[in-house]
Amino acid sequence: MGVECGVQNDQRVAILGVSGFVGRGLPALLAAHGMSVTGVSRSETGNLPGIDRWQSPSNLDFSGHRAVINLAGESVAQRWNQDARRRLRESRIEVTRSVVAAIRRLPADRRPEVLLNASAVGYYGDGGDAVLTELSAPGSGFLADLCRAWEAAAREAEALGVRVVCLRLGMVLGRGGLAFERLRRVFQWGLGGRLGQGRQWQSWIHLDDLRAAMLHAVTSSSLRGAVNATAPAPERNVDFTLRLAAVLHRPAVLPVPAFALKLALGGFASVLLEGQRAVPNALVADGFRFNFPNLEAALTDLCAC
Numbered sequence: 001m002g003v004e005c006g007v008q009n010d011q012r013v014a015i016l017g018v019s020g021f022v023g024r025g026l027p028a029l030l031a032a033h034g035m036s037v038t039g040v041s042r043s044e045t046g047n048l049p050g051i052d053r054w055q056s057p058s059n060l061d062f063s064g065h066r067a068v069i070n071l072a073g074e075s076v077a078q079r080w081n082q083d084a085r086r087r088l089r090e091s092r093i094e095v096t097r098s099v100v101a102a103i104r105r106l107p108a109d110r111r112p113e114v115l116l117n118a119s120a121v122g123y124y125g126d127g128g129d130a131v132l133t134e135l136s137a138p139g140s141g142f143l144a145d146l147c148r149a150w151e152a153a154a155r156e157a158e159a160l161g162v163r164v165v166c167l168r169l170g171m172v173l174g175r176g177g178l179a180f181e182r183l184r185r186v187f188q189w190g191l192g193g194r195l196g197q198g199r200q201w202q203s204w205i206h207l208d209d210l211r212a213a214m215l216h217a218v219t220s221s222s223l224r225g226a227v228n229a230t231a232p233a234p235e236r237n238v239d240f241t242l243r244l245a246a247v248l249h250r251p252a253v254l255p256v257p258a259f260a261l262k263l264a265l266g267g268f269a270s271v272l273l274e275g276q277r278a279v280p281n282a283l284v285a286d287g288f289r290f291n292f293p294n295l296e297a298a299l300t301d302l303c304a305c
């Protein structure tokens with residue numbers, strides 16, 4: 001971005017999906033680092049600390065913004081019938097296309113320097129035991145296809161002179177997150193156990209590290225392209241299960257059979273039964289340091305009352 005945009009504009013960031021689990025704490029973090037935040041939401045969610053302007057996704061204007069962070073997307077935690085698949089695709093691919101179209105409408109010297117777009121380790125499909133870096137090939141299946149198209153839509157902004165970072169998120173562990181709170185409750189009741197055979201790898205990241213990685217990606221001009229947003233130490237589901245049970249001082253003796261998950265959750269069960277052993281090579285090479293590099297430290301932090 002050119003210096004002609006002025007100091008104030010250079011520090012403005014727009015966030016789509018800001019009302020969500022990952023997004024809602026981000027404005028306060030960015031504001032603490034001297035940035036102003038435009039929240040983009042289908043419904044202004046009122047008082048989110050750090051936001052001083054709102055926009056509707058139907059009327060995007062990123063003029064003078066330093067960065068755009070796109071976290072929008074309907075939750076994948078539902079049965080994937082035909083209608084749900086359409087909504088999951090549209091809320092990611094169409095929204096990302098509209099973000100890029102809004103950037104394209106701007107004169108070159110008013111375009112953001114960086115587009116930070118969410119994606120997921122589901123990009124790699126079922127990776128088995130292979131260590132997955134950003135250079136690994138995409139996998140197959142609904143989620144892998146969705147992530148590939150989502151990233152391709154975001155990367156259209158590269159031709160507009162924008163640095164694009166596609167953050168492939170692992171399971172985000174944080175208080176208030178649906179997945180983590182459900183897991184914690186089930187384990188606290190003593191009803192926890194591995195999923196299926198439990199040999200699938202789980203890539204995870206502590207919410208604080210994820211938000212710090214996003215701040216890093218906004219400010220580090222050397223980071224671009226695909227970036228695994230996962231802690232450096234993925235775990236097999238069976239080990240994840242044992243660690244969570246140990247941190248909560250509860251047993252983990254009730255495995256959930258694969259067929260029961262498939263019956264209850266349909267296609268979404270693949271997210272739990274297939275695994276990715278992703279490692280954050282790009283972030284580490286770019287100098288990012290994790291506060292919670294291993295699962296025990298992350299779970300101990302999150303389960304402390």
Ligand SMILES: NC(=O)c1ccc[n+]([C@@H]2O[C@H](COP(=O)([O-])OP(=O)(O)OC[C@H]3O[C@@H](n4cnc5c(N)ncnc54)[C@H](OP(=O)(O)O)[C@@H]3O)[C@@H](O)[C@H]2O)c1
Nearest residue numbers: 017019020021022041042072073074091118120169171172
């Ligand atoms: N949390 C995880 O473990 C995880 C793992 C991998 C990838 N991701 C990806 O990271 C992103 C953020 O995750 P999150 O957990 O914060 O998600 P979230 O809590 O479900 O929030 C996503 C936001 O997307 C917007 N949204 C929801 N449905 C939409 C629709 N049909 N059309 C347009 N916008 C819609 C909503 O914002 P408004 O209502 O304010 O517009 C919502 O606040 C998502 O794209 C998700 O797929 C998350």
